[in-house]
Amino acid sequence: MAEVRKKTVEDKYNLKKVKKNNEKKNIKKEVISKKQEKKEKVIEKKSLFDRFRIFCYGVKSEFHKVHWPSKENMVKYSVATIFFIIFCSCFFYLIDVIFALIRSLFN
Numbered sequence: 015m016a017e018v019r020k021k022t023v024e025d026k027y028n029l030k031k032v033k034k035n036n037e038k039k040n041i042k043k044e045v046i047s048k049k050q051e052k053k054e055k056v057i058e059k060k061s062l063f064d065r066f067r068i069f070c071y072g073v074k075s076e077f078h079k080v081h082w083p084s085k086e087n088m089v090k091y092s093v094a095t096i097f098f099i100i101f102c103s104c105f106f107y108l109i110d111v112i113f114a115l116i117r118s119l120f121n
Contacts, residue, residue, distance in 0.1 A: 060068075083091065
């Protein structure tokens with residue numbers, strides 16, 4: 015029988031440095047999370063009117079990011095939707111009729 019030799023694994027990537035970098039990243043994340051907590055506390059201290067104003071500003075900025083379809087595309091989408099609804103309703107109606115016939119045959 016052939017001998018099985020154990021291969022030694024070399025540390026190509028210097029795992030000690032990687033572990034240190036991960037520890038540094040974790041510390042940075044903790045610092046960032048503490049800063050975010052402070053910001054959240056500041057937001058909570060604002061008045062109701064100020065928070066509502068900030069909300070409206072956010073809605074307005076998101077509203078500007080919306081991509082509105084053209085009239086031609088809207089007509090195409092509407093027609094496709096109507097045909098899809100008609101197709102699905104006919105399909106399920108036929109399935110219902112077939113099952114009703116099968117049921118009437120065995121009664």
